[in-house]
Amino acid sequence: MIYGVGELWGVVMKKSKLKEKVFNGMFWRFGEQISSQLVTFIISVILARILSPREYGLVAIVTIFIAIANVFVTEGFGTALIQKKDADIKDFSSVFYFNLIFSWLVYLIIFLLSNYIAIFFKEPELKPVMRILAIVIPITGLNSIQQAYVSKKMIFKRFFWSTLIGTTISGLLGIFFAYRGYGIWSLVIQQIMNIAINTIVLWFTVKWRPILYFSLKRIRTLLSYGWKILVTNLINSIYDNSINILIGRMYSSSALAFYNRGINYPNLIISNVTTSISSVIFPALSEIQNDREKMKRAIRISISVGTFLIFPLMGGLFAISNNLVLWMLTKKWLPAVPFMKIACIFLALYPINITNLQAIMAVGRSDVYLRLNIIKKGIGLTLIACSVPFGLYGMASSQIIVGLVAIFTNISANKRLFNYSFEELFYDCFKNIVSSVFMTVIVMFIGSTISDSTNIYIAFILLIQILIGILLYIVFSIFLKSKELYYILSILKGYFLKKKIN
Numbered sequence: 455m456i457y458g459v460g461e462l463w464g465v466v467m468k469k470s471k472l473k474e475k476v477f478n479g480m481f482w483r484f485g486e487q488i489s490s491q492l493v494t495f496i497i498s499v500i501l502a503r504i505l506s507p508r509e510y511g512l513v514a515i516v517t518i519f520i521a522i523a524n525v526f527v528t529e530g531f532g533t534a535l536i537q538k539k540d541a542d543i544k545d546f547s548s549v550f551y552f553n554l555i556f557s558w559l560v561y562l563i564i565f566l567l568s569n570y571i572a573i574f575f576k577e578p579e580l581k582p583v584m585r586i587l588a589i590v591i592p593i594t595g596l597n598s599i600q601q602a603y604v605s606k607k608m609i610f611k612r613f614f615w616s617t618l619i620g621t622t623i624s625g626l627l628g629i630f631f632a633y634r635g636y637g638i639w640s641l642v643i644q645q646i647m648n649i650a651i652n653t654i655v656l657w658f659t660v661k662w663r664p665i666l667y668f669s670l671k672r673i674r675t676l677l678s679y680g681w682k683i684l685v686t687n688l689i690n691s692i693y694d695n696s697i698n699i700l701i702g703r704m705y706s707s708s709a710l711a712f713y714n715r716g717i718n719y720p721n722l723i724i725s726n727v728t729t730s731i732s733s734v735i736f737p738a739l740s741e742i743q744n745d746r747e748k749m750k751r752a753i754r755i756s757i758s759v760g761t762f763l764i765f766p767l768m769g770g771l772f773a774i775s776n777n778l779v780l781w782m783l784t785k786k787w788l789p790a791v792p793f794m795k796i797a798c799i800f801l802a803l804y805p806i807n808i809t810n811l812q813a814i815m816a817v818g819r820s821d822v823y824l825r826l827n828i829i830k831k832g833i834g835l836t837l838i839a840c841s842v843p844f845g846l847y848g849m850a851s852s853q854i855i856v857g858l859v860a861i862f863t864n865i866s867a868n869k870r871l872f873n874y875s876f877e878e879l880f881y882d883c884f885k886n887i888v889s890s891v892f893m894t895v896i897v898m899f900i901g902s903t904i905s906d907s908t909n910i911y912i913a914f915i916l917l918i919q920i921l922i923g924i925l926l927y928i929v930f931s932i933f934l935k936s937k938e939l940y941y942i943l944s945i946l947k948g949y950f951l952k953k954k955i956n
Contacts, residue, residue: 497625511707527595530684532602557595620652682820716793760805762938769894889930
């Protein structure tokens with residue numbers, strides 16, 4: 455029997471204590487993402503107008519290696535602490551002290567390698583920038599335990615305040631130093647202060663404190679699950695940054711800046727929606743991991759709602775990308791537009807893949823999770839290597855094929871684990887695809903009629919495109935009887951009515 459999304463939710467969450475936790479958590483997580491990314495968006499626009507693409511490109515190169523290094527101190531243990539049902543303060547404290555020491559060792563390695571990395575990219579300025587910016591690694595190591603604790607307890611309101619405060623203050627500092635002529639160092643200061651303030655706020659708002667306890671046995675127990683997640687995320691990080699490394703080495707820091715700027719805005723939207731959903735869905739699925747039928751229905755809910763939100767957002771951004779960049783960032787950033795359009799396509803597939811992987815992790819099958827990622831990344835790296843002769847756009851476009859391969863690979867595993875077939879996946883997404891495609895085509899046509907290059911006129915056209923896009927998607931969804939629309943409206947109505955009564 456095929457369930458509608460509303461019916462599925464009724465089956466999964468009927469009389470469940472998780473219902474209130476999930477909705478409350480999703481509300482605060484989504485609020486955190488929206489508010490912080492809105493601040494980030496505004497600040498990034500201001501900084502992009504002040505700083506040059508080259509300065510952004512240099513920081514992007516440094517960020518490649520910091521992102522890979524951060525995997526060692528943030529991944530694995532955090533997921534293991536959330537997944538372990540009886541994780542206690544001794545588990546959290548043991549991981550806290552382990553991360554404290556290990557993260558400084560990772561920082562030392564980055565510090566020593568900075569000179570060789572600068573030589574590899576032929577950018578001497580990378581050396582001092584990397585040595586200073588890498589200080590975020592030990593800070594992130596401490597923050598990751600706080601994040602795991604908050605996620606475990608599903609008290610996502612704490613994330614809202616820590617992220618918003620950290621993003622706002624660090625952003626204002628970045629703008630201040632950029633206007634003062636500090637160039638690339640304004641970006642360095644912004645990134646360090648962001649994670650530092652976030653960590654400090656969490657420290658004062660979350661009751662958890664480490665006790666004087668360390669157990670290597672507990673570390674080994676958590677590592678027995680977490681190491682597979684760590685290796686998987688390490689592979690993901692290396693893979694995700696492989697194009698950045700190639701562009702930075704084969705072309706220039708400016709070319710890398712255009713690529714990063716192009717995928718950055720679609721990523722902002724993706725992180726707003728999928729982070730809020732996945733951070734709540736994983737703990738929720740972990741709670742019902744012994745009931746595979748409920749798991750399957752919960753997966754279908756997450757995918758149908760996720761694609762209902764993501765597909766039109768990505769389609770809309772695809773349609774307005776040229777006018778958006780021209781109005782927001784000025785002509786100097788127009789080379790980023792093709793990358794933005796490509797990113798909108800492959801990132802639209804993200805909610806499908808992330809939900810399938812979250813389900814696999816929730817039932818403790820980190821071995822399957824690792825195996826799937828090795829296969830997918832192997833295929834992905836092969837495609838990237840084959841696309842090098844086709845230039846920048848060829849390498850970027852290869853990600854679309856990789857995303858499609860990932861869907862088929864993940865669904866094959868979920869077919870075995872949860873009996874969730876590709877036909878059911880297609881059914882859950884079909885109406886959202888149709889509505890999004892029609893909306894995107896019409897909005898693109900409206901944008902193509904632009905005949906004036908003044909900022910005011912471009913802003914007017916953008917506003918018209920956005921408003922018509924929203925209206926069209928709602929109309930198409932009603933016409934196709936997409937139950938996700940009514941489901942989301944009923945949930946929001948119930949949530950706010952409850953708040954009003956309380």
